[in-house]
Amino acid sequence: MKYIDDPHRLQIEIIKKTYLISLLPVLSSLIAGEYAITLGFVFGLLIATLLLRLKYNNIIRALNMEEESAEKFIRNRYFLEYALYFLVLFTAARHANLNFLAAAVGLFMIKFTVIMWSIIDLLKDTFQRQIDEYK
């Protein structure tokens, strides 16, 4: 994976790639006139981006702590983030202008991008190795 030594740069790359991939569902739902899906998706995506930033800041803070307090800190912060996820999904479920499933998919987009990026890197490495062996 590119920028593996620079977490800040990698984070920005993940966010860029996620937004690029998200253009497809956003534009297609806009063209189809399903504005609730667009709004739900954008809502989920924005919250997922902010939570990724929050997670990065928490990790940086945790690395300056003792082992046990870092463990406790990250665990507590996870439950706070979980509560935020609940609020987002609850809001999407209660409001008619926000599609619940689109909001859930928006929340998952960053994870989807990370997994896809890893799979593409793995495939690239495999093909490169095979080409090198062939040469």
Place this chain on the structure above:
Amino acid sequence: MVEFSPEVIDTVIRAAALLGAGFAMIAGIGPGIGQGYAAGKAVESVARDPEARGNIITTMLLGQAVAESTGIYSLVIAIVLIFTI
């Protein structure tokens, strides 16, 4: 054969859905414990090899971001059970 009224059946279904939502939320505990453990080990690794800090942070960030997925799946299932049934 005993026949139940539609109200009773609805109540039983609703109760089962809420119970299912409660059980689904148990899945949210696992990632928290796992992430905490990973953070502890990351601190240990950074103390052992400070030059690998960037690499450790990146791996931890990606790992934690993906590990959260199962917790969110359970949350989605619980909310669907609460609000749609």
